[in-house]
Amino acid sequence: MKLIFLCIFLIVSQSSYCQTKSILSEIEINPQASHQFINLMILDLIELPNKIYNDREFLEDLIVINENLKGQPPEAIKTFMLSELYKILFNFEQSKLVDVDNIYISSSNLDLAEEKLRNNSKLLTKFSNFLMSDMIENFAPFKKDNYINNYLNTALDQSKVDPSKKKKIMLLNKHVGPWIIIFNQFSSKQFKFFGQGYIKHYFKTIKHLSKFFKFQKFTTVEIDIFRSKDGTISDLIAKLDEQKANQVIKEEPQENKVDTAKKDVENITVEPADAADGKIDEIIKNLDQKKP
Numbered sequence: 382m383k384l385i386f387l388c389i390f391l392i393v394s395q396s397s398y399c400q401t402k403s404i405l406s407e408i409e410i411n412p413q414a415s416h417q418f419i420n421l422m423i424l425d426l427i428e429l430p431n432k433i434y435n436d437r438e439f440l441e442d443l444i445v446i447n448e449n450l451k452g453q454p455p456e457a458i459k460t461f462m463l464s465e466l467y468k469i470l471f472n473f474e475q476s477k478l479v480d481v482d483n484i485y486i487s488s489s490n491l492d493l494a495e496e497k498l499r500n501n502s503k504l505l506t507k508f509s510n511f512l513m514s515d516m517i518e519n520f521a522p523f524k525k526d527n528y529i530n531n532y533l534n535t536a537l538d539q540s541k542v543d544p545s546k547k548k549k550i551m552l553l554n555k556h557v558g559p560w561i562i563i564f565n566q567f568s569s570k571q572f573k574f575f576g577q578g579y580i581k582h583y584f585k586t587i588k589h590l591s592k593f594f595k596f597q598k599f600t601t602v603e604i605d606i607f608r609s610k611d612g613t614i615s616d617l618i619a620k621l622d623e624q625k626a627n628q629v630i631k632e633e634p635q636e637n638k639v640d641t642a643k644k645d646v647e648n649i650t651v652e653p654a655d656a657a658d659g660k661i662d663e664i665i666k667n668l669d670q671k672k673p
Contacts, residue, residue, distance in 0.1 A: 403427045404436055404621045407609045408443075413455035414606045416463050418511070422580045425508035429573055434581040436621055442588045443607040443614050449591035450606060452598035458606060461594075462587060469583050471556035484558040488530050491520055494561050504569040509576050516560045523550050 405427045410420060426434060450458050498505075498513050505513075523529040523546075532547050564572055609617045 404617055404624065405439070407611070407617060407620075408614070409608050409610055411455065411604055411606050411608070414450075414458040414462070414604065416459060416466070418466055419462060421508040421511050422583065425506045425573075425577060425580055428506045429577055433574065433577055434584075437618060439584065440614050440618050440621065442584050444618075445588050446584070446591050447605045447607055447614065449588075449595040451603040453594055454599055455604060457599070461590075462606075465587060465590065466583060469586055470560075470579070479559050479562050481555055481559055484554045484562060485533070486520060486529065486554050486558040486561055488524055488527065490561055490565065491517060491524060491529075493565050497565065501569045506573055506576070508580070509569075509573055512576060513560070513564055516557050516564075519553055519557050520550075520561075523553075 403426075405423060408423055410423070426432060426436075426439060450461075453461075494513065494517055498510065498517070502510050520529060523532075528546065529550065532550060563575065567575060605613070607614055
């Protein structure tokens with residue numbers, strides 16, 4: 382009974398913090414200049430606690446991106462942001478975790494990834510689910526006829542091996558394969574945070590690259606890619622600062638109560654209770670050609 386009472390107390394005492402709506406949920410993205418992937422990345426920052434990319438820093442980056450790209454046509458913005466997304470995706474931190482030049486993805490690797498994604502989808506963010514579905518789907522054409530397991534078979538009549546098909550799967554192994562390996566090796570929690578590192582890297586890169594467009598005005602109709610439901614991103618920063626100031630005032634007396642409650646149970650023992658389109662092929666080839 383004592384334990385039940387304490388659990389209820391802790392839940393109630395921290396409810397104001399847990400139920401605080403993320404300020405990022407008020408972000409709206411111009412559909413003409415965006416892609417589903419971008420929407421899911423922002424949703425990931427809303428869903429995942431203990432962020433490595435804090436809200437204020439993220440909002441400040443969006444303001445810079447808006448300012449730098451506002452003179453570009455919406456379709457040009459969309460193409461730029463999507464192409465850079467895949468460039469970064471295929472050149473992210475995998476090289477620190479796996480040997481990207483010696484990756485061989487077999488049908489068993491894909492089967493394991495598909496099963497893990499199916500069984501753990503509720504433990505992953507929407508972005509992580511979409512990302513891995515996309516990565517797995519890239520290998521689908523090579524899995525149907527078991528080509529993925531046979532193209533390196535020296536006993537196979539090499540005249541039956543399509544050179545262009547073999548080259549494509551080798552590029553996929555190198556640039557997409559690391560995500561399959563990492564996903565299979567990481568726990569769902571680890572993978573979510575790994576994905577958020579990618580998200581931060583992406584927006585930081587877009588912020589940096591967008592400065593080259595700042596003084597190239599191609600349209601007189603300027604648009605903001607990112608905005609709030611009731612105003613601008615700057616308005617959200619002001620709202621965030623106000624929210625945090627109010628939170629500090631409200632939380633001060635609660636901290637003492639929670640500390641006291643925790644001491645009461647120090648000695649209590651509890652029983653444990655859209656696959657990528659044709660542009661991806663071109664991006665992968667360009668990346669591979671540029672490698673020194």
